[in-house]
Amino acid sequence: MGSALRDAARQAFVHGLHVTLLVSAGLLLLGALMALRLPRAMRCEAAAVEVPAPRGAVESRVSV
Numbered sequence: 001m002g003s004a005l006r007d008a009a010r011q012a013f014v015h016g017l018h019v020t021l022l023v024s025a026g027l028l029l030l031g032a033l034m035a036l037r038l039p040r041a042m043r044c045e046a047a048a049v050e051v052p053a054p055r056g057a058v059e060s061r062v063s064v
């Protein structure tokens with residue numbers, strides 16, 4: 001009885017891993033296809049970005 005239960009549990013666990021692997025692979029492929037299509041679908045204009053001037057260096061409070 002114990003070995004049959006252990007074998008059934010092992011088979012169920014491995015089956016679950018296989019299902020998870022296949023679903024993950026499908027989602028990965030779907031994401032890759034969406035990523036390939038995304039740049040063609042998006043039309044973004046370059047926005048003017050202001051870069052702030054650098055601030056003066058501050059003395060470190062940490063002793064070396």
